[in-house]
Amino acid sequence: MKKESTLVQTLPLRERPAWRVAYNTAGCSTTELLASIIGGTGQLEIAHALLERFQSLPDLARANAAEMSAFAGIGEVTASRLLAAIELGRRTVAASSEITCCLQSPEDVASLLMPRMQDLEKETMVVVLLTTRNTVIGEPIEIYRGSLNSAMVRISEILRPAIRANAAAIIVAHNHPSGDSTPSPEDVRVTKAVVEAAELLDIDVLDHLIIGRGRYTSLKSKGLGFS
Numbered sequence: 001m002k003k004e005s006t007l008v009q010t011l012p013l014r015e016r017p018a019w020r021v022a023y024n025t026a027g028c029s030t031t032e033l034l035a036s037i038i039g040g041t042g043q044l045e046i047a048h049a050l051l052e053r054f055q056s057l058p059d060l061a062r063a064n065a066a067e068m069s070a071f072a073g074i075g076e077v078t079a080s081r082l083l084a085a086i087e088l089g090r091r092t093v094a095a096s097s098e099i100t101c102c103l104q105s106p107e108d109v110a111s112l113l114m115p116r117m118q119d120l121e122k123e124t125m126v127v128v129l130l131t132t133r134n135t136v137i138g139e140p141i142e143i144y145r146g147s148l149n150s151a152m153v154r155i156s157e158i159l160r161p162a163i164r165a166n167a168a169a170i171i172v173a174h175n176h177p178s179g180d181s182t183p184s185p186e187d188v189r190v191t192k193a194v195v196e197a198a199e200l201l202d203i204d205v206l207d208h209l210i211i212g213r214g215r216y217t218s219l220k221s222k223g224l225g226f227s
Contacts, residue, residue, distance in 0.1 A: 007044040008035070017043060030057065037085050038078055046073045058213070061086045061119055090115065102134040106218035109171055109209055113140065117175040117211045122146055125174040127158055129167035130206070137165055140173070153190050155197045162203050169204035173211060181212030183224055191225025 008016055017035040020028050028036075034047035049071055054060040068079040103109050109128065117124065125144040129137040141161045144153065162170045172194060176182075191208045198205045207220040219225050 006041045009041060034082075037081050038074065040073065042073045046071060058119060061090070062121060090119070103128070103130065103136060103171065103206075104134065106207060106209060106216070106221055109173065109207060109218075110211070110216040112136075113173050113209065114211055114214075114216060116140070117173070118179075118213050120175050121177055123174060123177060125153075125158075125172065127161055128171040128173065129162055129165050130169040130171065132168040134169065134206070137167055144174075153193075155193055158194055159198055159201060159203060162198075163201065167203065169206050170198070171207050171209065172205065173209040175211040179213030179215075181210045181215045181217040183210055183217055183219055183222070188219065188225045191219050195226055 013019055017028070017032040018039075020032050021036040025033075031044065031047045031051060034050060035043035038046050040046075050060060050068070053071070054063060065076065065079040065083060068074050068082055069076060074082075103112070112128070113126070117126070122145050124142060126140040126142050128140050131137060143158055143161075158172065159170070161167070172191070174187075187208070187210060191205075194208070195205045205226075207218055208225060210217045210219070
């Protein structure tokens with residue numbers, strides 16, 4: 001019995017994903033880009049199935065290797081390629097949006113941090129160190145990962161990087177994996193504790209941002225946790 005051809009095998013060479021990506025990457029559909037990464041004879045069918053299952057690229061970006069490997073035709077190696085491509089895209093966006101001079105507003109901070117944090121599956125707190133001119137010192141430093149509450153957050157851990165770097169100011173930020181950037185009472189309590197402790201060390205806490213999915217909230221702008 002003759003084996004049935006897959007979709008990619010029925011296409012002329014110039015219409016196959018690999019050729020399209022090589023010569024017209026920007027003109028490729030999302031399905032074609034995924035198919036090119038997946039490779040193999042069933043690449044288009046698998047790419048279609050992935051997009052039907054995850055609905056959108058942000059949803060796919062949050063998938064893990066096990067979830068991807070659940071699809072027929074995707075093994076550990078292909079899942080690793082997909083995860084690597086997603087992470088490279090995420091890092092490219094983060095690098096292109098980095099503000100190397102100074103941060104002047106919550107919008108500037110959000111531009112720096114949202115590409116890095118809005119799709120994280122676990123609640124993560126970072127600290128951005130700044131000079132007296134609000135110039136960013138190095139990369140944002142991860143302080144905690146997991147559910148945050150005032151009982152487990154050690155204020156000394158948040159301020160230690162600033163002390164070591166002799167930073168004049170810091171900006172604290174953490175994400176809400178739910179996508180909702182609304183501050184909780186616990187967020188306000190943590191902010192107040194950090195601000196009060198930093199004041200004793202002559203370190204300015206310029207803001208505490210909560211990063212949601214495609215949105216953010218500045219606690220400083222809302223007067224929450226800042227006297």
